[in-house]
Amino acid sequence: MEKVLKNNYSDATLFEVAEFFKVLGDPTRIKIVSALFENGELCVNDIVDVVDVSRTAVSHQLRILKDKRIISFRKEGQMKFYHLDDAHVEVIVLLTITHLNHQ
Incomplete structure (x- = not known):
C-alpha cells in the first residue's frame, strides 16, 4: 500500500497514458509502428506497401502518430522519412507482445 501511495x-498523467495506448490501439497504426521499428526509417510510399492500405489512410495515421510524438520525420528534398520518435515506443510494443504471449 505504501508503494501505491x-x-x-x-x-493528467493517467489521461496521457490512456491517450497513448488509445493511439496504439488501432491496428493500422500498430502496423506502421512495427514497420518502422523493423525497418528504421520509411517514406510514405514504403509504408503504404508494407501496411497495405491507401496512401490517404497512411497519411492520416501518420499525422495522428506524429501529433502524439510516437513518430517523427526528417525531410530530404520533398520526401519525408518517418521513424520512431524514440526507442521507448519499440520497448513498449515489444513488452506488450511479450506480455500477450506469456503463458
Whole structure:
C-alpha cells in the first residue's frame, strides 16, 4: 500500500497514458509502428506497401502518430522519412507482445 501511495500519479498523467495506448490501439497504426521499428526509417510510399492500405489512410495515421510524438520525420528534398520518435515506443510494443504471449 505504501508503494501505491508513493506513486500517486496525477489525473493528467493517467489521461496521457490512456491517450497513448488509445493511439496504439488501432491496428493500422500498430502496423506502421512495427514497420518502422523493423525497418528504421520509411517514406510514405514504403509504408503504404508494407501496411497495405491507401496512401490517404497512411497519411492520416501518420499525422495522428506524429501529433502524439510516437513518430517523427526528417525531410530530404520533398520526401519525408518517418521513424520512431524514440526507442521507448519499440520497448513498449515489444513488452506488450511479450506480455500477450506469456503463458
